[in-house]
Amino acid sequence: MASDGLRPVTRSPLYEQVAERLRDFIDAQQLQPGDRLMSERELAERLGVSRTSVRQALTALRVQGLVEIKHGEGVFLLRGPSELVPNLASEIVSSEVDHPMIWEVREAIEVQAARLAARRRKRADLEAMRAALDMMETAVAGGEDGVVEDRRFHRALVEAAGNPLLRQLTEQLSDVIDRTSEASLTLAGRPQVSLLSHRAILAAIEHGDEAGAAEEMRKHVMASGERVVAHARQGR
Amino acid sequence: MASDGLRPVTRSPLYEQVAERLRDFIDAQQLQPGDRLMSERELAERLGVSRTSVRQALTALRVQGLVEIKHGEGVFLLRGPSELVPNLASEIVSSEVDHPMIWEVREAIEVQAARLAARRRKRADLEAMRAALDMMETAVAGGEDGVVEDRRFHRALVEAAGNPLLRQLTEQLSDVIDRTSEASLTLAGRPQVSLLSHRAILAAIEHGDEAGAAEEMRKHVMASGERVVAHARQGR
DNA sequence: TCTTGTCCAGTGGTTGGACCAGTATGCCAC
DNA sequence: GTGGCATACTGGTCCAACCACTGGACAAGA
Numbered sequence: 001m002a003s004d005g006l007r008p009v010t011r012s013p014l015y016e017q018v019a020e021r022l023r024d025f026i027d028a029q030q031l032q033p034g035d036r037l038m039s040e041r042e043l044a045e046r047l048g049v050s051r052t053s054v055r056q057a058l059t060a061l062r063v064q065g066l067v068e069i070k071h072g073e074g075v076f077l078l079r080g081p082s083e084l085v086p087n088l089a090s091e092i093v094s095s096e097v098d099h100p101m102i103w104e105v106r107e108a109i110e111v112q113a114a115r116l117a118a119r120r121r122k123r124a125d126l127e128a129m130r131a132a133l134d135m136m137e138t139a140v141a142g143g144e145d146g147v148v149e150d151r152r153f154h155r156a157l158v159e160a161a162g163n164p165l166l167r168q169l170t171e172q173l174s175d176v177i178d179r180t181s182e183a184s185l186t187l188a189g190r191p192q193v194s195l196l197s198h199r200a201i202l203a204a205i206e207h208g209d210e211a212g213a214a215e216e217m218r219k220h221v222m223a224s225g226e227r228v229v230a231h232a233r234q235g236r
Numbered sequence: 237m238a239s240d241g242l243r244p245v246t247r248s249p250l251y252e253q254v255a256e257r258l259r260d261f262i263d264a265q266q267l268q269p270g271d272r273l274m275s276e277r278e279l280a281e282r283l284g285v286s287r288t289s290v291r292q293a294l295t296a297l298r299v300q301g302l303v304e305i306k307h308g309e310g311v312f313l314l315r316g317p318s319e320l321v322p323n324l325a326s327e328i329v330s331s332e333v334d335h336p337m338i339w340e341v342r343e344a345i346e347v348q349a350a351r352l353a354a355r356r357r358k359r360a361d362l363e364a365m366r367a368a369l370d371m372m373e374t375a376v377a378g379g380e381d382g383v384v385e386d387r388r389f390h391r392a393l394v395e396a397a398g399n400p401l402l403r404q405l406t407e408q409l410s411d412v413i414d415r416t417s418e419a420s421l422t423l424a425g426r427p428q429v430s431l432l433s434h435r436a437i438l439a440a441i442e443h444g445d446e447a448g449a450a451e452e453m454r455k456h457v458m459a460s461g462e463r464v465v466a467h468a469r470q471g472r
Numbered sequence: 473t474c475t476t477g478t479c480c481a482g483t484g485g486t487t488g489g490a491c492c493a494g495t496a497t498g499c500c501a502c
Numbered sequence: 503g504t505g506g507c508a509t510a511c512t513g514g515t516c517c518a519a520c521c522a523c524t525g526g527a528c529a530a531g532a
Contacts, residue, residue: 013307013485015295039512050487052288055513056295059251063299071249071513072494101401108348108402116340163337166344169405249514275483286516291484307484308523 015056018047022057023066026077037067037075102180103225107218109170110154114217116161118205125160129202132156133195140195145185151178153198160205184224187231194224251292254283258293259302262313273303273311338416339461343454345406346390350453352397354441361396365438368392369431376431381421387414389434396441420460423467430460 026037037043040058044051058075061067068076117125136149154177158170170177185191197220204212262273273279276294280287294311297303304312353361372385390413394406406413421427433456440448 015485041512052488053486056292056485058513059292059295060299063296069513070495072496072511074512101399104348104352104399105401105405108344111348112340112344163340165337165341169341251514277483288516289514292514294484305484306524308482308525310483 014049015053015060018049018053018057019060021047022061031077033077035077036073037077039074100225100229102176103221103229105173106177106180106225107221109166109173110157110221111214111217113158113161113163113166113170114201114205114213115210116163116166117157118208118210118213120160120162121205121208122160122162125156125162126202126206128156129153129160129205133198133202136191136195136198140191144191145182146191146195147182147185150181150185150194150198154181157201157205180225180228183228187227190224190227194220197223250285251289251296254285254289254293255296257283258297267313269313271313272309273313275310336461336465338412339457339465341409342413342416342461343457345402345409346393346457347450347453349394349397349399349402349406350437350441350449351446352399352402353393354444354446354449356396356398357441357444358396358398361392361398362438362442364392365389365396365441369434369438372427372431372434376427380427381418382427382431383418383421386417386421386430386434390417393437393441416461416464419464423463426460426463430456433459 022037022043025031031037038046040051040054044054047054058067058069062069066078068078070076132149132153136146136153139146139149155170158167161167185194197216201213201216201220204216258273258279261267267273274282276287276290280290283290294303294305298305302314304314306312368385368389372382372389375382375385391406394403397403421430433452437449437452437456440452
């Protein structure tokens, strides 16, 4: 399917345009954290839109953590112009699975998850990981890449870590993580190696060997990352 | 300064309550990604609020990536109930600085940051960290707790890691991290010990000793966490 | 029978204006 | 000074109307 130049027209809502104008404004004026914006009524007049639209835009900026809205006082800047784009993760990364930065973050999170899993190792968690690996072994033996089963294993491991906050972070990055895993496992010979690494990690966890589990996971993530990055460079 | 139970009352805006109700609703109903919510008008009536407030709440949920709003069609769920509450960090944690979960996450992120900082160690970054430590030394010598300087050091370290994604994660957790640091440094004798740990970490980074930097940071974070948790248990 | 056009009901998007509620400020009586 | 009060801002909420878009029902035409 070729790009036929007939992709659907996308009209962006007014409040979104307003939000963008406001971002541009605080950037152009070089407003600093703590500075106060104009009142909603004045903004509405200057932008030529209704106050409702301004309020919707401000709500959006508020959710993004850019401004703080104080009843009776005004709207105050929380972060400087330099710290825009809070969705850096999905923005920058989505198209560049081979960026080392992602692998470094995976290393941070998953190594700690492995360590904590080894510390806690509930029976149900261990069985979930074992099951995921068995499924992956079957898939790999059948010539598949085992992407789905790999994902299942990593999620089970994070679950086994028993840390809701850590779990939340991985879910937030799940898109990126899944992409990187896929990029790794579609490399020739990689699924077999990955499976062995997983077995080693699980073994350490089962023995309650925190340091060992952490180190095995670190080696695993690093190796995967290096292979993907190298392959990407080669392709360019 | 003791907790006097007279902190300012915080009235949450209506649209925020509405947003929370909606989150609860899609959780209770176990709505799946792709499902459609009721119309804005119906939601307004059922919740007993104006359509304006509903729209503000929906805008917030949209920005958070929870729903997709399609003109002429309706509001559709993007993520399942499992991936709710992106602000879990500030929600759960704000009042429980002594929860081990936070320290475990700090360990994950900061250990990796130390490792990467040792790998890259740009001159400017090293100087920023040194400067922060010197300031902390002066503060501690003067009998202060050095909370501000400690924060400066940790931020400089994350900066030195040279990983924007990692940096973003720490910023997202900055509230929690700052609280935990403060809880640690206000314990008797802790600032002195912390300062020594920082010196050791920085030394390893300066030598480009990745494993050493990582291990020193791990010991530092673990020790801080254990002390805070122990002190909290004692207080109960 | 299949297509085409029209209409219509329901959806979100936007507006203006009104009023409620919280904050800061200055003035005034005490 | 202190407290009370009026006031002039600020954001928060509501309402009623209308615009813009979508999808489906349905009739007119090929």
